[in-house]
Every structure is written in structure tokens, then in C-alpha cells.
Amino acid sequence: MSLFAVADCNNFYCSCERVFHPELNGRPVVVLSNNDGCLIARSEEAKKLGLKMGDPFFQVRDLLERERVAVFSSNYTLYGSMSGRVMSLLSQYTPSLDVYSIDEAFLDLSNMGDSQHMKRYGEQIAHRVHKATGIPISVGIAPTKTLAKMGSKFAKKYKGYHGCCLIDTPERRQKALELFPVEDVWGIGRRIARQLAYYNITTAADFARQKESWVRSKFSVTTVRTWKELNGESCIVLDDMSQKKSICTSRSFAGQGISDFGILEEAVANFASRCASKLRHQRSCCQGVTVFAHTSPFREDVPSHFIQQSVQLSVPTQDTAEIIKTAVGMLRENFPAQESTSAPALFKKAGVIIWNITSARVVQQDLFDTIDRTKQKALLEAIDEINRRNGHDTVRIATQGTNVRFGLQNAYLSHQYTTNIDDVIVAKIK
DNA sequence: TCTGGGGTCCTAGGACCC
DNA sequence: TCTGGGGTCCTAGGACCC
Numbered sequence: 001m002s003l004f005a006v007a008d009c010n011n012f013y014c015s016c017e018r019v020f021h022p023e024l025n026g027r028p029v030v031v032l033s034n035n036d037g038c039l040i041a042r043s044e045e046a047k048k049l050g051l052k053m054g055d056p057f058f059q060v061r062d063l064l065e066r067e068r069v070a071v072f073s074s075n076y077t078l079y080g081s082m083s084g085r086v087m088s089l090l091s092q093y094t095p096s097l098d099v100y101s102i103d104e105a106f107l108d109l110s111n112m113g114d115s116q117h118m119k120r121y122g123e124q125i126a127h128r129v130h131k132a133t134g135i136p137i138s139v140g141i142a143p144t145k146t147l148a149k150m151g152s153k154f155a156k157k158y159k160g161y162h163g164c165c166l167i168d169t170p171e172r173r174q175k176a177l178e179l180f181p182v183e184d185v186w187g188i189g190r191r192i193a194r195q196l197a198y199y200n201i202t203t204a205a206d207f208a209r210q211k212e213s214w215v216r217s218k219f220s221v222t223t224v225r226t227w228k229e230l231n232g233e234s235c236i237v238l239d240d241m242s243q244k245k246s247i248c249t250s251r252s253f254a255g256q257g258i259s260d261f262g263i264l265e266e267a268v269a270n271f272a273s274r275c276a277s278k279l280r281h282q283r284s285c286c287q288g289v290t291v292f293a294h295t296s297p298f299r300e301d302v303p304s305h306f307i308q309q310s311v312q313l314s315v316p317t318q319d320t321a322e323i324i325k326t327a328v329g330m331l332r333e334n335f336p337a338q339e340s341t342s343a344p345a346l347f348k349k350a351g352v353i354i355w356n357i358t359s360a361r362v363v364q365q366d367l368f369d370t371i372d373r374t375k376q377k378a379l380l381e382a383i384d385e386i387n388r389r390n391g392h393d394t395v396r397i398a399t400q401g402t403n404v405r406f407g408l409q410n411a412y413l414s415h416q417y418t419t420n421i422d423d424v425i426v427a428k429i430k
Numbered sequence: 431t432c433t434g435g436g437g438t439c440c441t442a443g444g445a446c447c448c
Numbered sequence: 449t450c451t452g453g454g455g456t457c458c459t460a461g462g463a464c465c466c
Binding site: 032033034035036037038040054055056057058059061074101220221222239241244245246247248249250251252254255256296297298348349351353409 | 431432433434435436437438439440441
Binding site: 012100101102103104186187188189190191192220222310 | 466
């Protein structure tokens, strides 16, 4: 009999900031996206003020000030490091840990004894993680991942669970399903929830009660799997997520946007370089490269422009220079010619995606290849090593430029408490 | 004025082949 | 006027996730 736990960090980014600002406990806190664009994390107090996920910062700024909400720019170095601490602790409680996202992981608890003891086990996990890292978490335990996710939401909502909700018996499952809105089920998004509402299906129990053939006829196999999981049949398998099948690096640009080709080219070169670096980090090569750039989708007063082009390379590569050259080449081909009469396109966001990813060990050679791949590999390894020691982009390709003119806006950035020696908190003893 | 970033899987439809 | 049938592969777009 299968049994899974999911451990979910509560309002993770906000909790990370609070670890180093304990005075913010009990107060509303929000964390902003890149460029301080919109809200991507809210503490419970902030949620109660009516602040929504994705709210544009400039629209809620007055409210934030009025309610004295603590505001932070996103600090991914800090969150990544705190996530590592949490995951490392969780791994001690299971033979098999699946890290699902920066703030969430599944623990396989199958064949680890009577499920009745698991309630206590889950509480221990929650308690230990909180005590050791300062991050509060919610644990859900059930025979399927979808039910476990449901459990973690109950554990988060009701303090009485002491951090862990166990949904093991059919009776408990039925009760939980009845109390749970179908749109909150893992795997049911806005679109499907709307269709279900049309059939008067509003709770998870309503959905679970339907016939499998009906679900199959109306939705895709993914939704059928969700339905099975709600009925206690475990069928969602997470594959290894450490080896990405596509890698994307993209940014929005602060302010008006970019109209100058040279600056956009430099940005794209840097995105391509980051992609190549992530690719080598997971010891892979890619054969597909996509570049895109577009104007703001929110502005109707200026001309909109979308650039997107992909290409398949003849030989899989992990070379920074080659990926930059490919991406920048496609950008140049598609960049709109400036007409003196009209205003230039203001590009607000751009990015590079690499795909068709394979292991670096088995690269299919091309008969007509003109590059000395062995020599190139040695060069890349040397560059990665220098950048690893001295900070990334110490050595870079000329197209990447020397100054970051499209720099991020992050006015409310906290320190690198856990990864930079100069930022480590100093304790004062009185 | 100011609206994130990075992924996965599924499906429909077109291209192409015999 | 009538214009096969079946299969595979690829891709774009949609839906979902955090």
C-alpha cells in the first residue's frame, strides 16, 4: 500500500525574510517579483488585507503603505539556500525524497509501518524543520500525492493539526473531499474548474463521485489521473526533475523597454550565456535554440511587436559562444527595420530557450562538423572553473557587453544572510 | 510610468510516407 | 462528377504547476 507525505513551506519567500527579520512575525509581509513588478508571495496577514497573488505592485502600493506592509524584492540566492536546508532535513525522514519545487517536496512513506503512527511522524517532521530552519511547513500524508496535497492544505489552514493532516481511511478521505473546493485540487486549474462548475461540480467529493467514463469523455488523461488519485488510486509518478528538458532564461526590462538593437542584443547574449551555463551544470547538450522578444502586452497606445524564432542545430552543443551566436543571429534577422516615420518598437521582455536536450556523454557527431569539439570542451571547462571561483560572467563573450544596462530594479532587496560572509547576522551578547 | 520567471505534459492538426 | 487509407512524426498552443 502506497503512502506519501508532501511537505509544503508556508508562504515560503515571506517566511525566509522573516527568519532574518523576526520582528515581522505577526505582521503583513509581501515579496515582489523581478523588477519589483508584482506580488509573488504574501504572508497570512497580507492575504487578509485582500492582496492577491500577481497584483501589480504599483496598483497596491498605497494600500501597502497605509497598512504598513513589509515589502521585499525577491532574493533568490537567499531562498535557494534556505530551500536547501529544508530539503536536507526532509531527506532524513524518507528513503526517497522528490523535490518538487523550491518550497515543496514529496516523501515516499510506503512500507514504513502502520499509517496510524504517521500522524505523529508528520508532526515531528514539521516541528523539526521549523525549529532547525525557522521555516514553518505543512505536511499532508495520504495514499496518493493528490490527497496528500489536500492534507497539507488542511494542515496549513487549521492550527489544531499541529502541522500535519493524515488522510488514510476511506471515511477520512470522504470527509476531506466534501470539505474541499474542487478548484483547489492539485491538477484542476481555472479552466477545468469552470467547466466542472457548469455541471454543478463544486467540491472534490462531487468530482470524485462522477463515473470514470464521463471524466474520460470530457477531459484529458491528466484529469482522469487526478480523478483516480482522489479516489485513492495512486497513479501520478514524478520523473526526475533535476535533468531539465528545456531551459529558459528571460527577463522583463524595467521602465519603458528597449528599442535599441545593440542593447537588446547584449541582453539576449547574456540570456543565452546563462542558458549554456545551466546546461553544462546538468551535464547536457542542446540541439534546439529559440529566441523571443516582445513589447508590453499591457499597452495599447504603442505599436506591439512579437519576435520568435527557433532553430535546430546539426550537432548538439553546450558551447556558450555557439548558443549566443545562434540566438543573436535569429534576433538580428527578425529585428524590425526602423522607419523614420513611426516610433520604434519598445521591447519589454526577451528571452532564450534551449530544448532538445540530451546527455553530454552521448553526442551524435556530424560528418560535416567544422568545430574541434574536444578543444572547445577544454576551453568551456576552464571558463566555468574561473567563473565558479570568481563569480559568474568574470570571463564572458564580447557580445555580452561589459555593463548591465538593462539591470534589474530591486529596491527592497534583503541581504545574502546565508551565502555571503559579509551579510551574516552578528549576534550581540549583552 | 510601473504588470515575474521557469517548467511539464497533452492534444490537435499538418507534413510526410507508403 | 467521382479523387484512398492508414500510419508516424513534429510542432504549436493550451492547460497545468510552483
